[in-house]
Amino acid sequence: MTKTESKLVLINGIFNFANVLSTSFVSVFIYTYTQSLVMMSIYTIIRIGLFPFFFTIGGKTVRKYPYSLTFASGLFFLTIMMIYILAAQGLFEKEPLFVYIAAIFYGVGEGLYWFSVNNSNQIAPLPEHRGDYLANVGIGNNITSIVAPVISSLVLGFVTNQMYGYYGIFALVIICYIIITIISLTLNIENKETRDFKVVSHIIPNTKDKNWLMIQSSTFFYGFQNSLSLTMTNILIYNATGGSDSLYSNLLIFFSIAAIASFYIMRQKMNETNMFRYFKIGLFFIVTSALALVFFENVWGAIYFGLTNALGTALYGNPYNLSMLNSIAVYDKKENVAGRVIAKETAMSIGRCTGMAMIVLCYFVFGEPNYMAIAVSICSIMPIFVYLIIKHYYKKEGA
Numbered sequence: 001m002t003k004t005e006s007k008l009v010l011i012n013g014i015f016n017f018a019n020v021l022s023t024s025f026v027s028v029f030i031y032t033y034t035q036s037l038v039m040m041s042i043y044t045i046i047r048i049g050l051f052p053f054f055f056t057i058g059g060k061t062v063r064k065y066p067y068s069l070t071f072a073s074g075l076f077f078l079t080i081m082m083i084y085i086l087a088a089q090g091l092f093e094k095e096p097l098f099v100y101i102a103a104i105f106y107g108v109g110e111g112l113y114w115f116s117v118n119n120s121n122q123i124a125p126l127p128e129h130r131g132d133y134l135a136n137v138g139i140g141n142n143i144t145s146i147v148a149p150v151i152s153s154l155v156l157g158f159v160t161n162q163m164y165g166y167y168g169i170f171a172l173v174i175i176c177y178i179i180i181t182i183i184s185l186t187l188n189i190e191n192k193e194t195r196d197f198k199v200v201s202h203i204i205p206n207t208k209d210k211n212w213l214m215i216q217s218s219t220f221f222y223g224f225q226n227s228l229s230l231t232m233t234n235i236l237i238y239n240a241t242g243g244s245d246s247l248y249s250n251l252l253i254f255f256s257i258a259a260i261a262s263f264y265i266m267r268q269k270m271n272e273t274n275m276f277r278y279f280k281i282g283l284f285f286i287v288t289s290a291l292a293l294v295f296f297e298n299v300w301g302a303i304y305f306g307l308t309n310a311l312g313t314a315l316y317g318n319p320y321n322l323s324m325l326n327s328i329a330v331y332d333k334k335e336n337v338a339g340r341v342i343a344k345e346t347a348m349s350i351g352r353c354t355g356m357a358m359i360v361l362c363y364f365v366f367g368e369p370n371y372m373a374i375a376v377s378i379c380s381i382m383p384i385f386v387y388l389i390i391k392h393y394y395k396k397e398g399a
Helices: 003-034 037-049 051-061 067-087 089-094 096-123 127-157 162-185 210-240 245-269 275-295 299-315 317-331 338-366 371-380 382-397
Strands: none
Touching: 003 067, 003 096, 003 127, 003 162, 037 051, 037 096, 037 338, 051 067, 051 096, 051 338, 067 089, 067 096, 067 162, 089 096, 096 317, 096 338, 127 162, 127 245, 127 299, 127 317, 210 317, 210 338, 210 371, 210 382, 245 299, 275 299, 275 317, 275 371, 275 382, 299 317, 317 338, 317 382, 338 371, 371 382
């Protein structure tokens, strides 16, 4: 890998470390105040719904300024989000609706940060390095997923007051954000594109451009299924383990080890010629994983979900991501692809919000206890459409 690729892998890993550290501090922490999966769904819709706006702001910014500015701006708003959550606990107890303010800070911060990462992922890796780069990002992220729960357990174990433990975790996350900002200052990603770009006209694909139709439609369905992982699956696993923090943490470590092995195999074995063989296996894992959580609401369901999801993340996710990187690269010489990247991420956000909205709709239509099984079943079949669309179009129109 090049130095820039290595630094991006490091940035991804450090952010994932911070993200895993703060997961219980954000999702589960907020859930304890709302006690409502519906409110958590709306919270996530607000958060994800802001992405397209701040992807676009990020795209306009990097035409004139370095990527370090959008990296730092995103991390600043994420820091504000965590400070607000710490300071607003009394407000949450009186009125849970205040959690939606946290969703706004979260959406702004992640929108700017993920624009920086996603656009860097598109333009920085050399074409012949993309498969290895994606696998290395996956390996790095899962290594930090093992380390983070251990660190958080140590921090919470050293204090008598759990709130002081959260303060300690908060401080570690801020340090991670500072380190990422410093690394971003050293990134050698040239701002070659001074041309403006279009976003709105690319969001709804022209049916004559089969390549772009493939990208947008498969990304929408990918986001639809991915909506489960944003909030629901962490909470469902937590509930399936009986709310045991130690068992939950140990399972996350076990799943991360399985994911590392899967990403390593993909780095060694997968290429553009054989990727659909792995894509098909990963498809089975992803489709069946979440179903286990709602139809087997116990530790065994959580174990099946975690293991198949860990394996499927690489076997299903790497072929999808590789096909997307190669297909967007088709437009690189003709236009500023920032518009394409933002439009693709907008399709992802629309898919995620649609999935979350569907969960809320199922709640009001079917009620407890049936709505979750129905919603998860609908989300779980969406990867089939992702596979079929890419399988049909990629070889005809791919890079």
